[in-house]
Amino acid sequence: KAGVTQTPRYLIKTRGQQVTLSCSPISGHRSVSWYQQTPGQGLQFLFEYFSETQRNKGNFPGRFSGRQFSNSRSEMNVSTLELGDSALYLCASSSGTGVNYEQYFGPGTRLTVT
Amino acid sequence: AQSVTQLDSQVPVFEEAPVELRCNYSSSVSVYLFWYVQYPNQGLQLLLKYLSGSTLVKGINGFEAEFNKSQTSFHLRKPSVHISDTAEYFCAVSAANTGNQFYFGTGTSLTVIP
Numbered sequence: 398k399a400g401v402t403q404t405p406r407y408l409i410k411t412r413g414q415q416v417t418l419s420c421s422p423i424s425g426h427r428s429v430s431w432y433q434q435t436p437g438q439g440l441q442f443l444f445e446y447f448s449e450t451q452r453n454k455g456n457f458p459g460r461f462s463g464r465q466f467s468n469s470r471s472e473m474n475v476s477t478l479e480l481g482d483s484a485l486y487l488c489a490s491s492s493g494t495g496v497n498y499e500q501y502f503g504p505g506t507r508l509t510v511t
Numbered sequence: 512a513q514s515v516t517q518l519d520s521q522v523p524v525f526e527e528a529p530v531e532l533r534c535n536y537s538s539s540v541s542v543y544l545f546w547y548v549q550y551p552n553q554g555l556q557l558l559l560k561y562l563s564g565s566t567l568v569k570g571i572n573g574f575e576a577e578f579n580k581s582q583t584s585f586h587l588r589k590p591s592v593h594i595s596d597t598a599e600y601f602c603a604v605s606a607a608n609t610g611n612q613f614y615f616g617t618g619t620s621l622t623v624i625p
Contacts, residue, residue: 401554428611430611430612430613432613432615439615439616439617439618440601440615440618441615442612442613442614445611445612447611452611453611453612455612487554487555489555489611489613491611498543498560498562499545499557499560500545500557500611500613501557502547502554502555502556503554504552504553504554505553505554
């Protein structure tokens, strides 16, 4: 099976712009979660989507949003970028049931805001 | 909510020596526990997980961890480390049966010295 893919891998944006990141989960996985990783704050949960519905949400401002499509692919959008949004954004997919409960992570998108 | 504390931010160890990376968690409900490894410029790879059953869990690359409910700990161990084990290690917790919201520790940087 192909793993979790994220595009683009690297991105440079300017303050005030918006950005959209994409995540394709492992085939058959219906849950997609997003995390922000920074040296200062570590790995922080952004949100989780399951069957096109947001099931869980972390403590991030409304500038961070996401969605999931019927094929389980997910996008994350950040509007009005700030310097502090520079981070590695990781996507994880899960089948989420029983002994298979775990998250499989993609390689991440490195976002730099200048 | 759940939280995770990784007590050591950096652990240097000589090649072929044993290592223990410590993880303590806090939760008012039953939990699932995970250890992930992250190599530079990559996503997270699952080393092992505890969902239920035997408290001693064996994972990939010779790692194992023991779930101790009374001490709320899930320490990671390896009897003999290799240079290739140099990486960042993350402990994570999620509430059992409530969706894929994982809480991560701040990570332990393991450096294996030749």
